[in-house]
Amino acid sequence: MTVKNIFMFCDANLKKLAFVLCVFLPFFQLRGRAIADLIILFIGISFLLHSFFNKRYYCLLHGWFPYAMGLWGLIVVSSTLNGSAHTLMESIALVRYFVFAKALEEWLLDSRQKQQWLGLSVTLAGVWLISQCWEQYLFGVNIWGYARWKDGALTGPFFEPRAGPPLMVIMFPGLMIYPMRMVQAKEPGKKLLALGVMSFLLLTMVIIGQRMPALLVLFGFFLCALLVKTTRVPVILATLSGFVGLALLPFLSPPAYDKLVLHFVQQIGHFSQSAYGQIYMRALNMVHAHPLLGVGYNGFRAHCAETTYVYGIPQFAHLVAGQEIATGCNIHPHNIYLEIATTAGLAGLLLFVCTVLIWWKTLFLAALASKELMPSMLFITLCMLFWPLASTSSLFTERTAGWVFLMVGWGLAQARATSGTQSTGTGTGTGTGTH
Structure with missing residues (x-):
């Protein structure tokens, strides 16, 4: 056996192993984040070895990847100037997420069958999440014996209220895709069943009791009605049923109503004095003080208690007067764009916005061009994930980054498959949806 044959054998088997691990990744995202992080790292390194040998x-030199590498470089430089050696090492390690997404796009999800296997895995993870939420709602505890969180939120299979964000990510490509396909069937019974499933999914998100995931899913339903014309009426009816569920929430789940409605209205009415308002103003003061490069990875967490950043922008002075310094502090700014701005400055924010716009454009064009529904579902998911007016978890923690970059890579692989099949004139696969 020649050296070339040995390499080809190793490369092929490495790809098979990477794909199997990728299929199991959604489950480890829910339970076993250290393993999930190792899977992401393994897939990224395997892809780089494949590209090198x-x-x-070329795939690393065009499209969105150079912008992402520019952002990463700025984060590393800013962390070198503002952080410790440990922070610098953490900033260097962030490259794994971008490489992971690129690996899915260019290498790992290179066939419809592989994308369908990943889709099935995401669906099963979503079913598990929903089953645990309803078990906790109906019987008081989940499978692990954990009850509702102290504010009334359903925790699903987790100890803390973390079911909303992953269910939001899974909602459209993993769950809504099935009733959407059923809606396009001619049988009235299937259409009615699809409406019931959509309403059930939306009601589940409402009773979980986490505000931002519920709002973003409603936003996703709105985008779905705009983008996929053939499912517009059932989606609108399901959305209306979601509002009915919200109106009945004081009877269905009083704790969720208190958090989802009453507390939300109170926060919005006095937003500048709320914890979120104070955190956002603290982040903006940091950007005002370090506009070019920010304060590095984890810089917000490390420096938010410094009095230098309490006052900075004159227009905010009267809004923060008399507030405790701790009111504006947290482990991250609770908004992806503010997180990037505090981490890598306005230069990094510009590169990040360019990267996101390329992702959106690529998936939007694929959604318009394809007869399949999955590109539309993934485009809607990326719109929810990167919607600028949202309170979010930290982008670069594994709990968030694993889902985000999995969806980015999967969506770009779908777009690549769509453009590839179009160029060869072979159609767009087995999907039955029409836009």
Whole structure:
């Protein structure tokens, strides 16, 4: 056996192993984040080895990837200037997420069958999440014996209220895709069943009791009605049923109503004095003080208690007067764009916005061009994930980044498959949806 044959054998088997691990990744995202992080790292390294030994560097030099590498470089530079050696090492390690997404796009999800296997895995993870939420709602505890959180939120399979964000990510590509396909069938019974499933999914998100995931899913339903014309009426009816569920929430789940409605109205009415308002103003003061490069990875967490950043922008002075310094502090700014701005400055924010716009454009064009529904579902998911007016978890923690970059890579792989099949004139696969 020649050296070339040995390499080809190793490369092929490495790809098979990486794909199997990728299929199991959604489950480890829910339970076993350290393993999930190792899977992401393994897939990224395997892809780089494949690219190096096959001399396929072009995919790393075009599209969104150079912008992402520019952002990463700025984060590393800013962390070098403002952080510790440990912070610097953490900032360097962030590259794994971008490489992971690129690996899914260019290498790992290179067939419809592989994308369908990943889709099935995401669906099963979503079913598990929903089953645990309803078990906790109906019987008081989940499978692990954990009750509702102290504010009334359903925790699903977790100890803390963390069911909303992953269910939001899974909602459209993993769950809504099935009733959407059923809606396009001619049988009235299937259409009615699809409406019931959509309403059930939306009601589940409402009774979980986490405000931002519920709002973003409603936003996703709105985008779904705009983008996929053939499912517009059932989606609108399901959305109306969601509002009915919200109106009945004082009877269905009083704790969820208190958090989802009463507390939300109170926060919005006095937003500048709320914890979120104070955190956002603290982040903006940091950007005002370090506009070019920010304060590095984890810089917000490390420096938010410094009095330098309490006052900075004159227009905010009267809003923060008399507030405790701790009111504006947290482990992250609770908004992806503010997180990037505090981490890598306005230069990094510009590169990040360019990267997101390329992702959105690529998936939007694929959604318009494809007869399949999955590109539309993934485009809607990315719109929810990167919607600028949202309170979010930290982008670069594994709990968030694993889902985000999995969806980015999967969506770009779908777009690549759509454009590839179009160029060869072979159609767009087995999907039955029409836009």
